[in-house]
Amino acid sequence: MDEVKIVEKQYNEVPYMSKSFYYTLPEKQKTVLQLLGFETPELKNARILEIGCSFGGNIIPFAIAHPNAEIIGIDLAEVQVNEGNNIIKFLGLDNIKLIHKNIMDFDESYGKFDYIICHGVFSWVIEEVQNKILEIIKTQLSDNGSAVISYNTYPGWKNVDILRDIMQFRIESLNKNGNQIESYEKVRYGKGAIEFLEKFSFLSEYTKAMVADIKEKDAYYILHEYFEASNTPLYLYDFNKKLLKYDLFHVVDSDISRSFPIFSDPQVEISVENECAGDHIVREQYYDYLLNRQFRVSIVTHLKNKEKINLTKMVKIDSLNKLNIRGYFQKNEEGKYIREGNVLVDELNEIIENLNVAFPNTISIESLAKKLNTDENFYQRIMQLIYSKTIEFFSEKIEIYKPKKLKLSEKYRKYVEYALSAENPMISFSNFSGLVTNVSKTELSIMTLFNGERSDKEIENLIKTNIENGNLSITRTEENSDTRTDEEIIRDFIKNVREFLEINMMYEK
């Protein structure tokens, strides 16, 4: 059987649960490139292609949020494509379709695309398929379009390679001795092999953390990541050499903090800058060595666009002014603003207070600059907040209104129903920008009560009646520490669900 047939068989037999990946989606690509001064096509009527789309879980949230965009996904595994199309039909989406197709057979008849996504495929396929992916991007990406390709990268994967090798070695040697370890059984034996290493070998702390991480992963993920016939991580530098052969280049990582990391010692950046002589690929490769990077999501475009893009950390004020930012911050006991346990410096307070007032709406950086008495450090601070992922940034303004009787929009109602009813959901539940959201079944069912005909108080009464009739019950997760009354618990649920729907714009406007 040739390698492509083996991959097809593997994914048909063990489908890959399809999540959305925020950093691959067109909104992220557009916003990052806008920051670097490069305008990509508008999102609202863009044409999108995903190569290796699995069940479509990555592009479905984009399709829901952009009814006039046209989205196509292709994948080799018919089982995944058929089920994905069933989900799309259930959701009532007519702007997205998945096509059962080998990358090798893709041709120009599908037309040009403004954004192309290829996530979790490139370093897992043979070179011939990699070349075809690059050929598709070269010929089918519109002139000012953008693509993302993700891949396992070195040096981080050098450590993981050892773990992959021992897992495969164990299966191979057991099978050689007359066993028949196949499919999910490989995961069980593979985990056993790395646990053995963890216990008795001189592994570094880093590799031990990797073992712990692998052990937590779902079986389907481990099977594909560690037992796939090909898994060839690449250095960013070598990846870019491949791109250049197709007149393409790596612009930045879609997670911009990977391209412009913050080091506590400023000397690091100075040394790297001296060494790379303005070559951004060399600079980023040094950062990957320093930070032991293991995964990359490269934004890629045509080489001829290079001169239009600012590839330095020093973002132009014009480009920054166009962006819209959002964030919400709480204070600690000492009255200092915090983010994920870290105390933020007081110089950021003025910006933070304005963001807090606007939340969940965005503020444009331009209007914030006009409002605040900005000194020369204002833009520097904004950049720091962006690079450290302390605030969200968007290409378009987000304006939320709060109707008294909120109605879950039709497409999102079906999306919620799918998440609620599917025994084994094949796609993740994600927000409009592709962030996977962690919502419980209780919260999902409360969402369906927001039908535009009930106020929050009426929803509360409905839930209470259902509890009184014995159709619903309140389960306390922290029996002893939760001192709220049942009524308070219901109200908190409703408040949180409403906020969730508003922040994620899942309601009818």
Ligand SMILES: C[S@@+](CC[C@H](N)C(=O)[O-])C[C@H]1O[C@@H](n2cnc3c(N)ncnc32)[C@H](O)[C@@H]1O
């Ligand atoms: C690791 S999964 C990633 C799926 C999805 N993009 C994600 O990140 O969750 C790789 C996907 O690529 C598909 N694939 C691999 N080789 C392919 C080929 N030659 N043509 C089309 N799809 C292919 C597989 O069927 C599988 O769905």
